[in-house]
Amino acid sequence: MENQEIEFQAKMYAYAINSATKEYGFKKDEGWKLNLANAAEKLEIEQKYYPTVSTQIDSKSLLQLSELVKTVLNETPIFAKDPIHTFGAQHSDSEFIVAYNPIRVHR
Template sequence: MTESTVRFQARMYMFDLDNCAQEYWFKGHEGWNLCLASSEQKAELERRYHPTMSAKGLPEDLIQLYRLVSTGLIKANPKVIPTDHSEQMSPAPEFLIAFNQNRLR
C-alpha cells in the first residue's frame, strides 16, 4: 500500500474506534489497547474482550497502521496512555486489533 492509503486507513480506523467507544459508553479514563495479532490471537482476544475492532492487512502495512493509530490515540486522549502488548504481538501479524482490557466478556 502507498503511504497515503495507509494514512487514510488509519483515519478510518480511528473514526470507527471513536464511534464504537461512543456506542459502548466509554468513560473519559477508558481507552483502546492495540495489538498486532495472528488469527488465533485475534480469536482469543475476541473471546475475552468486548468490544473489539480489527483490521486485516499485510504485515508491513499493519505495522505502519499500528504506529499511526497508536499515535492518533495518544493525541486524541492524552490522559489515557495505551499499554504496550508487545509480549502478545505476533511476529507475522495478520490483524490489527483494538480492545479495552477492562471490558471483559
C-alpha cells in the first residue's frame, strides 16, 4: 500500500468514527475504544457491542496504518479528552482496526 493510500484510509476511518458518533447520539462522556483484531475477534466485538466501526488492514501496512489512525483520531474533538495511546492486544494475524463503545452493549 502506498503512503497516500494509507493516509487516505486513516482519514476515511476517522471520518467514519466521527459520523457514527453523531449518528448514534454519543454523549460527551462516551467515547470509543480501538482494538486490532483478527476476523474472529472482530466478529466477537460486533456481536457484543453496538455500534462498531471497522476497517480492514493489509498485514504489511498494519503498523503504519494503526499509527497513522492513532495520530489522525487524536486530532479530532472526540479523542481530545481521552487520546489514543495504544490499541488493545495485537496479534500476528490482526487485520482489522475495530472501534466500539464499551458502554453500549447489545441487549
